[in-house]
Amino acid sequence: QKEVEQNSGPLSVPEGAIASLNCTYSDRGSQSFFWYRQYSGKSPELIMSIYSNGDKEDGRFTAQLNKASQYVSLLIRDSQPSDSATYLCAVPISGGGADGLTFGKGTHLIIQP
Amino acid sequence: GAVVSQHPSRVICKSGTSVKIECRSLDFQATTMFWYRQFPKQSLMLMATSNEGSKATYEQGVEKDKFLINHASLTLSTLTVTSAHPEDSSFYICSASFSDTQYFGPGTRLTVL
Numbered sequence: 001q002k003e004v005e006q007n008s009g010p011l012s013v014p015e016g017a018i019a020s021l022n023c024t025y026s027d028r029g030s031q032s033f034f035w036y037r038q039y040s041g042k043s044p045e046l047i048m049s050i051y052s053n054g055d056k057e058d059g060r061f062t063a064q065l066n067k068a069s070q071y072v073s074l075l076i077r078d079s080q081p082s083d084s085a086t087y088l089c090a091v092p093i094s095g096g097g098a099d100g101l102t103f104g105k106g107t108h109l110i111i112q113p
Numbered sequence: 114g115a116v117v118s119q120h121p122s123r124v125i126c127k128s129g130t131s132v133k134i135e136c137r138s139l140d141f142q143a144t145t146m147f148w149y150r151q152f153p154k155q156s157l158m159l160m161a162t163s164n165e166g167s168k169a170t171y172e173q174g175v176e177k178d179k180f181l182i183n184h185a186s187l188t189l190s191t192l193t194v195t196s197a198h199p200e201d202s203s204f205y206i207c208s209a210s211f212s213d214t215q216y217f218g219p220g221t222r223l224t225v226l
Contacts, residue, residue, distance in 0.1 A: 032213065043206045043220040044157065088156060100147045100159040100172075101208075101215060 002027045006089050006104035014112050019076040021107050023089030026070070033065060033072045034101065036088040044088055048074065079111045115211045116140050119218035126197055127226055134192045134221045136163075136207030142187035143209035148180070151204040151220075163190040197225045 003026040013019040025033075032051055036044035048063040050056045050072065056063045062075040076083055086106040092099040116139040126132050136146055144165045149157040161182055162170040169182035181193040194201055202225045208215040 034214070036217075041222075043217040046214060046216065049214055093159065100149075100162050101157075102159070103156040105156045 002030070002091060002093060002102045004089055004091055004102055004104035006087075006107050008105050009108040010110050011107055012110045012112055013079050015079060015081060017079055019079045019083065019109055019111070021074040021076075021087050021089075021109065022071060023073065023104055024071045025089075025091050027091070028067070028070060030091045032092050033063070034090045035061075035063060035072075035074045036090060036103075038086045038088055038106065040086075047087070076109075081111045081113050084109060084111045115209075115214075115216040117207065117209050117216050117218040119207055119221050121221060122219060123222045123224075125224045125226065128198050129196055131193055131195045132197055132223060134194075134205055134207075134223075136190045136192070136209070136218050138188045138209045138211075141209070141211050143190075143211065144187060145210050146184060146190040147208045147210075147215065148182065148190075148192050149206045149208065151206060157206060165190075194223065197223070199225045201225050 005024045034049050035047040037047050038044045050063040050065045053065050053067050060077045064073045086108050088106045089104040090101040093102050118137045120135045146163040148160045150160050151157045159172050160175045163182045163184040165184045171177045184190040204220050204222050206220040208217045
């Protein structure tokens with residue numbers, strides 16, 4: 001059973017600062033990694049996907065993947081109060097892109113105005 | 114693109130009744146859809162994989178006779194919670210795979226009295 005670990009937080013970051021969210025995974029064979037954002041009472045929305053070692057940037061978001069260390073992180077630059085949410089790290093259960101996802105428990109991020 | 118809808122968004126029912134939840138991919142065809150369940154303050158847990166034209170695949174511990182899944186077309190999957198009980202009260206979320214990424218519906222909050 002694949003496991004995805006995240007610090008549940010809450011992680012409190014001042015507005016305008018960089019928020020750093022971390023995730024580790026158990027299956028060394030995992031190939032795809034996803035970050036979702038979930039607001040309270042809502043369903044998850046995709047923030048980033050990453051497949052290769054290194055960094056991937058999309059606007060204020062940067063995903064970082066290190067397969068050797070089995071961790072993936074998400075950086076949020078210039079944090080805004082609207083970024084306050086739970087961030088979920090996920091990997092496919094069987095490794096394929098068309099597979100169901102195993103989620104971490106999520107990190108609750110609070111951006112302080 | 115890649116929009117997934119769910120209906121209803123919220124349902125309250127009496128114990129012992131059955132509830133049907135619909136999941137639709139609005140702007141793409143999905144041969145595979147997924148059903149997740151999320152209890153309060155917990156992360157999403159995959160219940161089953163819905164395959165168009167064939168039987169669903171259920172995760173360990175999920176009763177297939179209680180959670181009936183039908184994927185009759187490339188844009189519609191349904192989840193029927195049969196003989197619902199208070200412990201089935203949860204947030205049910207479907208997703209559909211598009212370009213190796215899962216997109217989630219808005220979820221259905223089920224309350225069983």
